[in-house]
Amino acid sequence: MHAEQFTASYTEQGDIHKEVFLNPTILKMIETIDNKKILDAGCGEGYLSRILAQSGASVVAVDYSKKMLEIAEQKTSDNLKITYHHGNCENLDFLEEQSFNLIISNMVIQDLENYQEAIQEMHRLLVDGGCFIFSILHPCFVTPESGWVKNDDGEKIHWKVDKYFYEGVYEQVFPQGHKEKLLLFHRTLTSYFNAITEAGFTLEGLVEPKPSEEMLKKYPSFEEDFRCSDFIVFKVRK
């Protein structure tokens, strides 16, 4: 998908799913932002880097897409402490080891072929005691064959999950209703857990975000997100 198309629906809170599910969860997990040196790994158009920098962090933001970085630079005012770099999260050897207190990666790790290497790379870049917080599509509910089963009236009966133990690449139409197919990777929850611990991290927190009352008032259609979970957010410590 083209960067412009992907970011067309973005506000300074990201897209609607970031606003409802991921931002409140990630910001709560971070606890304090002020004066932290943060890596935003797979920053996209940089909305989260800007939120963090506005709260006093000094941010290094990396993305593999030059177009995304161009959009991010355009949206970032000069007074914010953010430096954008082109790079691959699986190998960021232009960054020195132990140079960050905190690393955030919002909806990126599931897109990486070598996700274990990326998690190891985040471990290398963190100071001892530093945290890595990352969100992904929930691997128990978003699988190569998952989706709503509907009755003849189009009513959602239940969410179907299949091919959970398949690990590898698959195609999915995303966002739903669009023509274009994206290549996604699926791994089991066990594989993510093993990648975290084998890299040397300790799992400290895990959240399957639900919409708050406030968000439900603003976006009532998210009521259905009490039926199963689209996202999972990990907080791991070096």
Ligand SMILES: C[S@@+](CC[C@H](N)C(=O)[O-])C[C@H]1O[C@@H](n2cnc3c(N)ncnc32)[C@H](O)[C@@H]1O
């Ligand atoms: C779903 S977007 C999320 C972007 C941003 N974190 C956000 O929340 O808006 C995934 C991003 O990961 C980037 N990406 C994919 N593979 C990457 C890699 N190997 N290294 C760095 N960035 C990558 C893409 O270019 C894209 O900007």
